[in-house]
Amino acid sequence: MLQLVEKPSQEALEKGAILQFLRCPVELPSAEDQEFLREGLGPFLRRKNVSWYPRAGKLTGLQAPASVAARAGRVLREHSLRVRQFLVSAMPEFTRGWEPGTCSFRPLEEKRRGLSSHASNELVHVDAGAYGATHGDRILRFFVNLNPSSERVWISKGTFADLLGRHGAEAGIASGDLQASLPERAYRGLLRAAGRAFPMLRVIESSPYDRRMRRFHNWMKDTPAFQEGPSERLSFPPFSAWMVLTDGVSHACIAGQHALVDTFLVPLRNCKLPAPFHLLSGARA
Numbered sequence: 001m002l003q004l005v006e007k008p009s010q011e012a013l014e015k016g017a018i019l020q021f022l023r024c025p026v027e028l029p030s031a032e033d034q035e036f037l038r039e040g041l042g043p044f045l046r047r048k049n050v051s052w053y054p055r056a057g058k059l060t061g062l063q064a065p066a067s068v069a070a071r072a073g074r075v076l077r078e079h080s081l082r083v084r085q086f087l088v089s090a091m092p093e094f095t096r097g098w099e100p101g102t103c104s105f106r107p108l109e110e111k112r113r114g115l116s117s118h119a120s121n122e123l124v125h126v127d128a129g130a131y132g133a134t135h136g137d138r139i140l141r142f143f144v145n146l147n148p149s150s151e152r153v154w155i156s157k158g159t160f161a162d163l164l165g166r167h168g169a170e171a172g173i174a175s176g177d178l179q180a181s182l183p184e185r186a187y188r189g190l191l192r193a194a195g196r197a198f199p200m201l202r203v204i205e206s207s208p209y210d211r212r213m214r215r216f217h218n219w220m221k222d223t224p225a226f227q228e229g230p231s232e233r234l235s236f237p238p239f240s241a242w243m244v245l246t247d248g249v250s251h252a253c254i255a256g257q258h259a260l261v262d263t264f265l266v267p268l269r270n271c272k273l274p275a276p277f278h279l280l281s282g283a284r285a
């Protein structure tokens, strides 16, 4: 599951590997800017994450004086650009036509944050949806542990394919036709058009695929017997980086503070191996 690598590999990602770089392959923010993220944002946090939206050019999660917000925005924007350039040059085919999502800084200690179970990072899940429905597009995430002294710790219970085989029936996840109905497609078109002007509108969009993924995600978090079952522990040392298709590999973050997370939506058509969409539709299972 965890593979130590020096460069990204589409094939390994699609097979469900978590690719770990012992040293982050992307230049990190300067020492002063890292210190600013770790120590300077605390009094101004309004959400659990501080996020930069590259398309909208917008920062969320802070209520801060203009100088603080501008600096946080600059640091995240620059990091986002470096991560994008690195991944595009390392995986030109896989990233073709992708949608760069947020670059987030996660400032809070993950251990026992006391969030509601559906929002909790401490419970093992596969990601369902990112900025609304994905319609089968893949969720790629690139993480950096910016904590200079503590590891970040994940647990995993295996790939989506394994878990669907083992728990799909119990979770009530049927495979079969994932085509949206005609009225649903018309509604989705309207939402997409409106979403260009108001990005948050896309969040309410849905599809048969996204509903099944959401159901599986919720079943995992709501089923104590599943959470208590065996899992693999993964440790990410200070300043290491890792990347994974988070809709295809189960994960939970059980400890750690101060991480950078970049999210991308990779078109389903770029996949060469069966993706959750194919496994759920049964077409290429």
Ligand SMILES: [Fe+2]
Pocket: 125, 126, 127, 246, 251
């Ligand atoms: Fe997740």
